[in-house]
Amino acid sequence: MNIHEYQAKEILKKHGVTVQEGIVADTPEAALEAAKKLHAETGTSWYVIKAQIHAGGRGKGKVQETGSNGVVLAKKLEDVTEKAAGILGGTLVTHQTGPEGKKVNKILIAQDVYYPGESEPKEYYLSILLDRAKSCNVIMASTEGGMDIEEVAEHHPEKIVKEWIDPTVGLQGFQARKVAFALGLEGEAFKQMVKFIYALYDAYVANDASMFEINPVLKTSDNKILAVDAKVNIDDNALYRHKAVAEMRDISEEDPLEVEAGENNLNYVKLDGNVGCMVNGAGLAMATMDIIKLSGGEPANFLDVGGGANAKTVEAGFRIILKDPNVKAILINIFGGIVRCDRVANGVVEAYKNIGNIAVPIIVRLQGTNAEEGARIINESGLKVKSAVVLKDAALLVKEALA
Amino acid sequence: MSVLVNKDSKVIVQGFTGTEGTFHAQQMIEYGTNVVGGVTPGKGGSKHLDKPVFNTVKEAVEKAGANVSIIFVPPAFAADAIMEAADAGIKVIVAITEGIPVKDMMQAKHYLKGKNVTLIGPNCPGVITPGEAKVGIMPGFVFKKGRIGIVSKSGTLTYEAADQIVKAGLGISTAIGIGGDPIIGTPTKEAVEMLMNDPETDAIVMIGEIGGNYEALAARWIKETGNKKPVVGFIAGQTAPPGRRMGHAGAIIGGADDTAAAKMKIMGECGIHVCQSPAEIGETMLKALGK
Numbered sequence: 001m002n003i004h005e006y007q008a009k010e011i012l013k014k015h016g017v018t019v020q021e022g023i024v025a026d027t028p029e030a031a032l033e034a035a036k037k038l039h040a041e042t043g044t045s046w047y048v049i050k051a052q053i054h055a056g057g058r059g060k061g062k063v064q065e066t067g068s069n070g071v072v073l074a075k076k077l078e079d080v081t082e083k084a085a086g087i088l089g090g091t092l093v094t095h096q097t098g099p100e101g102k103k104v105n106k107i108l109i110a111q112d113v114y115y116p117g118e119s120e121p122k123e124y125y126l127s128i129l130l131d132r133a134k135s136c137n138v139i140m141a142s143t144e145g146g147m148d149i150e151e152v153a154e155h156h157p158e159k160i161v162k163e164w165i166d167p168t169v170g171l172q173g174f175q176a177r178k179v180a181f182a183l184g185l186e187g188e189a190f191k192q193m194v195k196f197i198y199a200l201y202d203a204y205v206a207n208d209a210s211m212f213e214i215n216p217v218l219k220t221s222d223n224k225i226l227a228v229d230a231k232v233n234i235d236d237n238a239l240y241r242h243k244a245v246a247e248m249r250d251i252s253e254e255d256p257l258e259v260e261a262g263e264n265n266l267n268y269v270k271l272d273g274n275v276g277c278m279v280n281g282a283g284l285a286m287a288t289m290d291i292i293k294l295s296g297g298e299p300a301n302f303l304d305v306g307g308g309a310n311a312k313t314v315e316a317g318f319r320i321i322l323k324d325p326n327v328k329a330i331l332i333n334i335f336g337g338i339v340r341c342d343r344v345a346n347g348v349v350e351a352y353k354n355i356g357n358i359a360v361p362i363i364v365r366l367q368g369t370n371a372e373e374g375a376r377i378i379n380e381s382g383l384k385v386k387s388a389v390v391l392k393d394a395a396l397l398v399k400e401a402l403a
Numbered sequence: 404m405s406v407l408v409n410k411d412s413k414v415i416v417q418g419f420t421g422t423e424g425t426f427h428a429q430q431m432i433e434y435g436t437n438v439v440g441g442v443t444p445g446k447g448g449s450k451h452l453d454k455p456v457f458n459t460v461k462e463a464v465e466k467a468g469a470n471v472s473i474i475f476v477p478p479a480f481a482a483d484a485i486m487e488a489a490d491a492g493i494k495v496i497v498a499i500t501e502g503i504p505v506k507d508m509m510q511a512k513h514y515l516k517g518k519n520v521t522l523i524g525p526n527c528p529g530v531i532t533p534g535e536a537k538v539g540i541m542p543g544f545v546f547k548k549g550r551i552g553i554v555s556k557s558g559t560l561t562y563e564a565a566d567q568i569v570k571a572g573l574g575i576s577t578a579i580g581i582g583g584d585p586i587i588g589t590p591t592k593e594a595v596e597m598l599m600n601d602p603e604t605d606a607i608v609m610i611g612e613i614g615g616n617y618e619a620l621a622a623r624w625i626k627e628t629g630n631k632k633p634v635v636g637f638i639a640g641q642t643a644p645p646g647r648r649m650g651h652a653g654a655i656i657g658g659a660d661d662t663a664a665a666k667m668k669i670m671g672e673c674g675i676h677v678c679q680s681p682a683e684i685g686e687t688m689l690k691a692l693g694k
Binding site: 137150167210237238241269271273279280281283284285286288289290291292294304335336338367368369390391394395 | 505541562651
């Protein structure tokens with residue numbers, strides 16, 4: 001599960017990670033109040049206004065309606081309301097949102113942390129994530145803060161340091177020191193960075209995170225270490241033991257069809273293609289998407305109905321796929337194991353009749369337990385549904401439907 | 404021979420008396436698997452499906468001689484069940500449970516290190532050696548006995564592959580569903596290695612998905628060890644968008660190297676017969692065998 005920057009910072013702070021302070025607001029008026037409060041609490045007189053959406057690249061991104069960037073600086077209190085209004089309610093397009101962009105419902109009013117002082121402020125990159133090949137967590141750090149880590153990895157792989165954490169003993173002191181030294185820090189800033197890394201790892205483990213990306217981590221001109229931005233991803237499988245984190249879910253950030261599917265216990269991902277599909281099992285669902293592409297179409301979705309495909313789940317799946325106006329055909333691909341094909345076939349017929357008036361051709365491929373019986377039910381139903389038993393034939397039928 | 408499970412395997416079911424455990428234990432018994440009992444803490448001493456119920460895995464090992472365990476325990480307790488089985492001396496643990504937190508699996512996997520035990524899964528359909536033992540949730544009738552081994556991250560796609568192999572006039576030696584989670588007990592290479600060393604397996608079907616580097620590691624190992632048996636490969640998710648989780652917790656494209664295209668390219672370079680379409684697994688195997 002993804003959460004917003006302001007929520008991520010709340011979690012980090014609870015574990016002693018030092019962050020750029022800020023207050024969240026959802027109206028321009030509240031933004032001004034937040035700025036005043038922030039001034040009183042931190043003494044800041046410049047205010048960074050940051051759009052809160054689940055996507056990166058906000059600083060360079062543009063709000064379609066106003067032309068404002070997704071992150072702007074107000075150098076006086078009087079500017080806050082207007083600058084906040086330029087972002088709130090607008091549609092922010094960044095290189096990660098796609099051309100349709102994301103609506104900004106909340107902004108974070110944050111303190112200015114790039115103030116001048118005894119030394120130059122410097123940005124770093126820090127992340128913690130799962131290394132699947134080694135089955136343990138890895139800390140990645142780089143002196144190239146503020147840049148996309150993928151770019152650093154491509155052009156300057158030597159500038160990324162990695163430290164793998166043994167899950168049985170956790171992060172050790174020498175490892176935190178190694179990372180801080182590798183970033184070229186010394187004195188007070190070094191000490192603060194070691195503390196920062198410790199607290200960050202603690203927050204990661206305590207919250208069952210699957211990814212933390214702090215980019216940038218800032219060394220301020222007075223040698224403090226702060227998380228200026230924070231991208232946090234929590235392991236969905238562990239949300240049951242983090243109720244407070246689970247409540248941070250922002251449904252407005254998700255595709256409404258995906259939310260509806262979730263409520264029906266369907267695993268659905270919306271895609272941009274023209275052939276919808278409904279499949280049992282995630283691997284076969286991906287393979288079915290691939291078949292659609294090889295037949296000359298583009299998959300409109302990923303949809304795994306799971307092990308218990310029945311009339312109810314099939315109908316819910318149909319309704320969700322049909323809400324996508326791009327869908328020109330639907331391929332249902334069920335390999336019956338525990339699920340019996342005749343039951344699925346009855347489910348398809350029943351759902352079809354319940355919905356009525358389905359304008360797009362439907363291809364049903366049933367294989368496995370009682371496959372022939374399933375095909376007979378489909379063929380004798382009198383509905384405009386074509387059936388196939390072998391995957392290859394299903395592919396051909398998709399091709400015909402699109403021709 | 405065959406790998407992991409056979410007619411001599413003495414299987415217990417952890418989470419025996421639950422809905423899932425009961426249903427699939429019954430199916431396994433009907434298939435002919437030698438299920439010697441089950442474990443449900445607190446219900447020890449009773450009988451379920453005419454088999455003894457034990458409080459602990461240790462008791463099941465001591466009293467029933469169990470050496471294989473299949474786990475249907477709910478996600479919150481599944482890692483604990485895996486470690487209990489390993490501690491009790493079970494040799495092959497098959498974890499079916501889907502949705503185990505990554506942190507728990509990380510600990511369980513490290514706990515198993517150095518112990519003489521093989522973990523298959525979690526989030527997998529299990530292992531089947533046709534005609535001998537089904538330790539999983541797959542439909543047994545699809546898997547006709549033969550000499551082709553299958554290694555797969557996915558459930559229904561494994562059945563699809565087995566069905567095509569059988570329709571091509573061949574059969575299955577052992578099919579291993581390794582699971583679709585980011586952390587699994589037996590990655591692709593280790594499972595392929597078992598089948599490479601199995602005298603009853605002539606060729607291997609290796610089915611992967613987007614995400615991670617298990618398929619690439621397996622492909623390179625196959626090449627390094629001299630492509631001893633023909634391998635047919637397929638990677639699901641050629642059309643999956645980056646950054647989105649495709650059902651399985653581990654099926655997510657995180658970088659350039661874990662796309663389907665990247666994996667298929669590496670597999671092809673390592674001498675694996677790669678199918679572009681999941682409908683061509685059977686015929687590609689026939690070609691690979693020169694038939």
